[in-house]
Amino acid sequence: MLGTGAGEDLQLESLMTPHCIDLEATSVRDLNQALHELNGTQEKSDWQITNPKGRHAVAVGIDAPLNVNIDGHTGYYCGGMNKHATITINGNAGPGVAENMMSGLVRIRGNASQYAGATAHGGLLVIEGNASSRCGISMKGVDIVVRGSVGHMGAFMAQAGRLVICGDAADGLGDSLYEARIYVRGKVAGLGADCIEKPMGAEHRRELSGLLAKAGMTGLDVAQFRRYGSARKLYNFNIDNVDAY
Numbered sequence: 032m033l034g035t036g037a038g039e040d041l042q043l044e045s046l047m048t049p050h051c052i053d054l055e056a057t058s059v060r061d062l063n064q065a066l067h068e069l070n071g072t073q074e075k076s077d078w079q080i081t082n083p084k085g086r087h088a089v090a091v092g093i094d095a096p097l098n099v100n101i102d103g104h105t106g107y108y109c110g111g112m113n114k115h116a117t118i119t120i121n122g123n124a125g126p127g128v129a130e131n132m133m134s135g136l137v138r139i140r141g142n143a144s145q146y147a148g149a150t151a152h153g154g155l156l157v158i159e160g161n162a163s164s165r166c167g168i169s170m171k172g173v174d175i176v177v178r179g180s181v182g183h184m185g186a187f188m189a190q191a192g193r194l195v196i197c198g199d200a201a202d203g204l205g206d207s208l209y210e211a212r213i214y215v216r217g218k219v220a221g222l223g224a225d226c227i228e229k230p231m232g233a234e235h236r237r238e239l240s241g242l243l244a245k246a247g248m249t250g251l252d253v254a255q256f257r258r259y260g261s262a263r264k265l266y267n268f269n270i271d272n273v274d275a276y
Contacts, residue, residue: 055082059089070094083109085125090118096135110137113154126163129156132173145182148175151192157246164201167194170211176246184223186213195242197251205259213259214239216251225265231258 052062062080069076071094078099083089087106090099093116101109104122111130120128123141132151139147142160149165151173158166161179167186180198187203189211199217206223212235213226222228239253 050076051079051081053081054084054086054089059086062089063091066090066093066095066097066099069097083122087125090116093118093135104141113137123160129154129173132156142179143177148173151175155245157248161198167192167211170194174242174245176242176248178248180217183220186211187223189213193238193242195239195246195256197248205261207265208259208261210261212238214242214256215259216256219257219259222259225262226259227262229258229260231256 054062074095074097076097078097080089080099080101083101083103083105085104085106087108089101089105089109091108091111094114096115099116099118101120105120106125108127108130109120109124110118110128113129113135114133115135117136119138121140124139124143126145127149128139128143128147129137129151130149132154134154136155138157140159143158143162145163146165146168147158147162148156148170149168150171152171154173156173156175158177162177162181164182165184165187166177166181167175167189170186170189170192172191174193176195178197181196181200183201184203184206185200186194186205186208188207190209191211193212196215200215200219202221203223204219205213205226208226235258236253239256243251
């Protein structure tokens with residue numbers, strides 16, 4: 032039985048066929064409740080979600096190795112706080128997709144709106160289209176691979192993890208960066224404060240090759256990428272750097 036916010040009990044059979052939920056007939060609240068009932072388990076079942084139609088907070092807070100397929104576009108925070116699950120969005124994703132993700136995989140077959148992967152601690156976020164502004168803002172260990180281009184302020188205040196951009200990067204890339212690594216194949220319109228280009232050694236080529244393979248993006252030459260990172264001049268206040276703050 033699933034409870035609604037109004038206290039009504041709805042039979043599982045009336046909401047879904049086995050592991051298939053139509054969001055035209057079932058609320059996002061009830062969907063997430065069904066998923067959360069498996070949290071802390073080793074359940075590996077498949078879930079098919081249809082008619083998301085831009086709804087917010089779809090499949091958030093999962094803590095089990097589920098396989099969740101979403102057919103259509105999602106709104107804010109889809110896949111937020113994900114842990115262990117594999118979530119595939121067969122469409123575009125609104126702001127904050129995979130926000131604060133801890134582990135697992137979130138894959139977007141289309142484009143991602145603002146601050147994709149914000150504050151995410153781990154796991155892999157794959158965006159097969161383009162990403163908007165502040166992709167990877169304050170990322171704390173997640174790996175993000177974008178097949179297309181990324182908007183302004185990508186990896187703003189990124190602390191740890193890797194951001195791979197197979198297309199171009201807009202202005203302000205890596206502004207106020209900490210120890211995250213950024214790889215870009217295309218053009219960079221401008222670097223943010225304290226972000227500089229760094230040498231691309233054998234270690235970095237191996238790392239990048241592994242990330243691309245993990246994301247399922249084959250046929251790309253790692254020699255075409257450049258690496259960016261922190262100049263480490265903003266870690267402590269220095270009056271000589273005041274114009275960079």
